[in-house]
Amino acid sequence: MQITFWGVRGSYPVPGAATVRYGGQTSCVEARSSGGDCVIVDAGTGMRALGNKLMREAQGPQHYDVLLSHVHWDHIQGLPFFSPAYVPGTKIGVHALLTAADELHQVIGGITRHEFFPMPLEAVPAQFEFHEVEPGVEFDLGAFHITPIALNHPFGSVGYRIDGDGTSWAYVADTAPFDKVIHKQHFLSGPEPLSDDDRASLRAMRDALVRRLVGVDTVVYDTHFLPEEYERFPHYGHSTPDQALEICSEAKVRRLVLYHHAPSHTDEQMDRIAETYLGRGAELGIEVVTSYEGLTLQIGPEPARDPERTNPGVGPA
C-alpha cells in the first residue's frame, strides 16, 4: 500500500513563491493498494490535480471512493473540480460523518448551489452515492478495511484507520488535542470552561484514538500549529507536532507524518519544523516525515535500509 499527498495545507490554498516547495493546496491524500485499488481521503483543493492524473490513467469510467474527515471548505472544495466527475458512468462514493439532522447529500450538494458554482450536483454526470460513517463502525472498500475514529474539531470530525496489504496507516485530521477545549456544535470565541462530562468525553475520545492507532505503521496527523501558535488559538481545532508525537508514542506508531500545515508557514519555516521534529521523533523512536505535495510514501516497514540514503523526511527539493 502507498499513499500520495495531493494537498497538505490547512484552511485555504496559498499559492506563491513562499510555499512552492511544500505546496499550497488543501487536504487530499490518495491511497493505493498493491492491487491498484484506490481510496481518496478528503477532497480539498489538491483533489483537482489528483482528478487530472486519474483521468490520464483511466480506461473508461471508474468507481472512486472518497472518505471525508469533515465538510469544512478546505476539505471539500476540490470535489466540484474533480474532472472524473464529469465523465458519464463514473461512480463516486462519498463517506462522511453526519453530525446534524441534515441529509449528507444536501450538505455536499450545498457547495454547488447556484450562488457558489455553475453546475448543481444533480447535473454532474457522475453518479454520487452518499454513505454515512459512524466512529467505531468498520467497513470495507475494495482491498481496504476502514475504521472511522471520532476526533475533536468544530461541528465534528472523523479520522480513519485504513488497513490493507497486511499493513495500515491512519489519517488523523482535523483535530485539536484532548485536554483544554472540547469542540461541539457552536461557535467558540475562545476556550470555554470544561464540565466533568466534557473532561470524560475528551478522555474517552483520546483513549479510543490511541487504541485504534496501536500497531499502525504510519499516522498522518493534523499538526497545523507550532506550540506558541497553539497557545494563542487553542479553540481553532488543530494540534501541534508535539501533541501528535505524544499520541503516536503511546500507540507505538512507527512513523508520523506532519500534515495540514498552517497557510502562514513558509517553506523556510517548514524546513525548520521538519528538522526539529525529525530530531524529537528520533528521541522517541518515531520516524517523522513532513508531508509535501507530490510525496509518495510506502506503507509498511521498508525492506532494507541504505544507511547512506538521505532521509526523505527532511523536506522537498
Added chain:
Amino acid sequence: MKIRFWGVRGSFAMAGREFLRYGGNTTSVELLTDAGQRLLIDLGTGATELAKQLMTSEFGRGQGRLPILLSHTHLDHIQGLPFFTPFFIKGNEIRILGAKPTSGISLEATLQNQLDPHYSPLNGLENLAAGVSIDEIVPGGTIVVPGFEVHTIAVPHGSMWTTAYRISADGKTVTYLSDVEYPNLDEPLSEAIALARGADLLIHDAMHADHDYELRRGWGHSPARAGVIVAERAGAKKLALFHHSPDATDEMIDEVVQRTSASTQVPVFAAAEGSYLEI
C-alpha cells in the same frame, strides 16, 4: 489612482512553480485614491494577502473602513472571506456591496451559507468581530463609496448574472468586466461597451485562449479576443487580461499576451499579482 492585483486567477487557486509570475490566487483587486481611500473588488484568495498588509495599518487597531464590491458569489470570488483577518478585529467597519444572486436568495443569506457551521467554524456572519454591513445593490445604477464614483451594470455569466463596475477617482477610470460571456462575441453588449467608454484601464475576463474558446462556449467566460473588441469599441486606453484559466501556466499566458497584442493597437497586458500600478 493606483491599482493592485492581489488575485488574478479564475475558478480555482493554483499553487505551483508554473504559476509564480502571474500568480495563482483567485480574484481580488484593490484600488487606492491619491488621498488614500481604498476600495476592494472581489474576495478571492488574493484578499488574504492584502489582509496581511492591512493588519499592519489601522485595520490591525480596529480603525479600518473598507468597502468591498462583489462581482458575484461564485466561490472563487468570495473564498477569501473567512480568512480576511480585518473581519476578526472589533472596530473595523467593512461594507460588502453586491447584487442579489440570480437564484433570488439574498446576498446576506448567500454569505451566511458560506459560513454555515458545516462548512466553516465561524458559524455565521454574526461571529465576525468587525462591523459588517451587506448592501444589496441593483445593477444599472450608481453607488456611492467614499472617494470613488461607481457605475454598475449586470452582464451575463453562463446561467447567472454578474455585476460589472466602472470606477472613477482622481480623474481616472477603471472598468471591471470579469466573469462575462457575451451572447455574440463579435457584438459585445452595448452596455458593456458604454461601461468601458474611454476608460484608462479595462480589466476583462480572458479565461480562455482564443483557440480554446470554441470548446468552452457557453461556460460563462470570455476568450482574450472579447476584451480586445470591447476595448477597441469603447476607446479604452489599456486592456488587462484577467481571470486566467487555472490551466494557464505563465508561459501560456505570455503567449496569449503576445498574440493579443499583435491583434490590436490597444496596449495589452496580463494582470499579475505584484505591485501597485499607477493608473
